[in-house]
Amino acid sequence: MENADSLIWISGATEGIGLGLSRNIPYADARVINLSRRAHPAIESVPLDLAEPESWATVEAHFRSTLAGFRGRRAIFIQNAHLKGLTGFAGEVPVEDYARDITANMTAPIRLGEAFLRAVIDSGFGGEAGLVMMSSASARSPYEGQSVYCAGKAALEMWVRVVRRELAQRGRDHIWVTAVRPGFVDTGLTRHVAAMADRDYPVASMLRGQIERGEGVMDVDTAARHIWAALPTDRSLLLFGEQVQVDRGSAT
Template sequence: MSSLVWISGASSGIGATLAASVPFPDARVIDISRTGGRAGYLRQRLGQRDHDGTAEHLRADLSDPDGWSRVAMQFTAELSAYAGDRVVFIHNAGTITPIGPASDADPESYNRAVLLNSAAPQILGAAFLRASAHLTCERHLIILSSGAAKTAYAGWSSYNAGKAAVEHWVRTVGQEQPADGCRVIAVAPGVVDTDMQSEIRATDETVFPSVGRFHTLKQTGALSTPESAAAGIWSLLTRDLSNGACVDLRDL
């Protein structure tokens, strides 16, 4: 079976590991990010040799509406005459920056965070649905969420709100799909040992009062690995989940 897979934010962390561990031997993988990823290196480390370990790179800044247009145009161009068996878009890109009270945040950084965390998942998700609507093959749209969608952490206003928006968007759009439509899922991967977690732990308690919890998770070995998170996310493609489901890997 031939597969076409897009993964946003595949330059590092969970996104890079997802790109390195695509479970379809013949997949064409496209990394949507500003800098390009490390999928080849990670694929070798994981012992994956189903393809050459590289991902094509679509350069796009997803905190900039111009970047959204570039991605939407590629969705349309690639899928207009697609004759393969499976298309997948995993939207992983997001940012925890800036951390601190909304009233103290640098306006430009805050604006970019709102665009990346809240607007980009909806705009790109809708673009993928439009571009793939005519297809009859297997279609999956998976958007990464977080426990922060349900738990308000002082200092994370943009991140909290963005993940909550993702989940409600997914619930709504899942209801809109016909029986043979695209399968739309939101997934919280748990607390994963990535650069984002290092950034969180480096934050002062005065701007992020809950930082101690994340130090404890690291010290007690409670963080999951990017590899286990990626495996859990890929497993969603074959799990019996209702369309529009919002799941947490820790509950599966």
């Protein structure tokens, strides 16, 4: 769709929330591009491996080349992809696994978000440009066994807050940036962590029970429709179905 009115990139559009987002896009005339290690069976795909910085450069080049000739109404990038294989307790897992988790789930999302913004700014695109960074309640709740995941999401949300201020400082009103905490969504990642041993992830049994009862759990399509309906946004953080979590290790 070379003459599409909307240009939408979604990382990790082959499963989970990314899949839901890809099949619930509210724009009739949209070119949708999956960024993933796996090709999407129905939409255009560009290879992305969060753990391999070389692939980040490939994605950045694609942002640049595609935006260079784009004359449509909007360009949106949703950074949704996450590398499965959460690390367990710090100091107890193989150092190479911990390092890979940091690269893929802390460094890559911010690097890709910045690459998109840079491509938008350098291209001179004057339509609506939006960046959605998928976050989690883990950004504010310290879950044992998820030190990298929690730290990465907290850093991502602060990055969004700072970048929004920077864009406003430069008068780039056509560019919006937001982070999204989607709530409890039944995805492969959710079930992956729920299946972990309680010794390595103490809240796993709670998650398993919640999934079994269907308690406050959204399917990926419902979650996706809620997210799309809230965009564009003038807020730095969108919250959906978030439950209050208690920090058991702190008195403050």
